[in-house]
Amino acid sequence: MSSEGRSCPIHYRYTPESLCQAPETLTEDVLYVIGGLYGNTLALDEIEAMAAAEEAEGRRVKLLFNGDFNWFNASDELFSEVNQRVLRHDAMLGNVEYELAHPSNGAGCGCAYPEFVASDVVSRSNRIMARLQAVADRHSDIQAQLAGLARFRCMIFGGLKVLILHGDPESLAGWGLSYESFAQGNNDQLAAWFRATGADIMLCTHTCLPLIWQGVVDGRPRQVLNNGSAGMGNLMSDSRGLIARLSTTKPFNAPVAGIITGRTQLSLMPVRFDQQAWRAQFDALWPAGSDAELSYRARIVSGTDLSTEALYFSAGVSA
Numbered sequence: 001m002s003s004e005g006r007s008c009p010i011h012y013r014y015t016p017e018s019l020c021q022a023p024e025t026l027t028e029d030v031l032y033v034i035g036g037l038y039g040n041t042l043a044l045d046e047i048e049a050m051a052a053a054e055e056a057e058g059r060r061v062k063l064l065f066n067g068d069f070n071w072f073n074a075s076d077e078l079f080s081e082v083n084q085r086v087l088r089h090d091a092m093l094g095n096v097e098y099e100l101a102h103p104s105n106g107a108g109c110g111c112a113y114p115e116f117v118a119s120d121v122v123s124r125s126n127r128i129m130a131r132l133q134a135v136a137d138r139h140s141d142i143q144a145q146l147a148g149l150a151r152f153r154c155m156i157f158g159g160l161k162v163l164i165l166h167g168d169p170e171s172l173a174g175w176g177l178s179y180e181s182f183a184q185g186n187n188d189q190l191a192a193w194f195r196a197t198g199a200d201i202m203l204c205t206h207t208c209l210p211l212i213w214q215g216v217v218d219g220r221p222r223q224v225l226n227n228g229s230a231g232m233g234n235l236m237s238d239s240r241g242l243i244a245r246l247s248t249t250k251p252f253n254a255p256v257a258g259i260i261t262g263r264t265q266l267s268l269m270p271v272r273f274d275q276q277a278w279r280a281q282f283d284a285l286w287p288a289g290s291d292a293e294l295s296y297r298a299r300i301v302s303g304t305d306l307s308t309e310a311l312y313f314s315a316g317v318s319a
């Protein structure tokens with residue numbers, strides 16, 4: 001069986017100790033971390049409107065796109081629009097952008113899919129990537145901009161050290177902070193990663209299901225928040241996207257889920273984009289029987305099997 005889409009390319013890897021050595025200090029009042037927009041311009045409209053509404057109330061909002069903002073936007077027009085609009089804000093690499101900026105032999109989609117993901121899903125993702133790469137090859141200016149983005153970021157916000165990762169603390173496409181990893185139990189690994197990075201909060205995406213974890217490592221409260229996808233449905237019978245919001249003020253609208261640590265509120269905020277317009281855009285590019293339609297359309301329409309209550313994990317992982 002081909003390992004395309006299964007392997008974790010060596011250039012995706014980094015060490016946990018290296019991630020928070022020089023944290024930036026965030027000066028805005030609110031941070032949106034937007035993972036997995038997947039080329040959804042309607043979700044981007046809504047996220048920018050959410051930020052504008054907060055700014056109208058006097059709060060400065062930073063938008064940080066946490067990779068995989070490209071995926072379904074496989075036309076020249078949409079590829080340009082998504083990247084030009086996202087890159088007006090702040091952005092990090094996902095495996096999708098990495099493979100668009102410099103395609104690597106044998107990586108396929110660069111997703112590093114684990115064994116529980118079916119091989120036909122992996123094959124379809126590899127073909128979606130190949131189609132998107134053919135578009136990206138006609139936009140060398142955008143490829144150059146994507147190549148310059150960071151793979152991880154570390155920020156001081158509200159007195160806390162916030163580590164922002166696309167995958168996990170060892171790889172751009174790691175699945176160590178996936179919902180499945182938390183469900184199986186990953187407390188020892190989490191404790192080791194929090195010790196090695198010194199982070200209070202880890203924010204991630206890539207694995208496409210949201211979660212909130214809270215625990216204590218070495219006497220300090222720690223949190224993990226995976227926003228799932230900003231551009232696709234995440235929860236049961238719910239087609240809204242989700243983004244992570246950090247602030248020392250209350251969320252502007254009701255969050256789907258959230259926790260408070262110290263002065264900082266961590267929230268999963270719903271992205272109520274125009275579903276009809278989004279589905280029309282998706283269907284025009286990915287008609288019935290296409291790779292993206294087979295892999296994603298049911299989720300785009302109906303969300304997942306995950307209930308809001310099932311988002312939460314907690315543990316006192318060490319004394």
Ligand SMILES: [Fe+2]
Nearest residue numbers: 068094095206
């Ligand atoms: Fe990803």
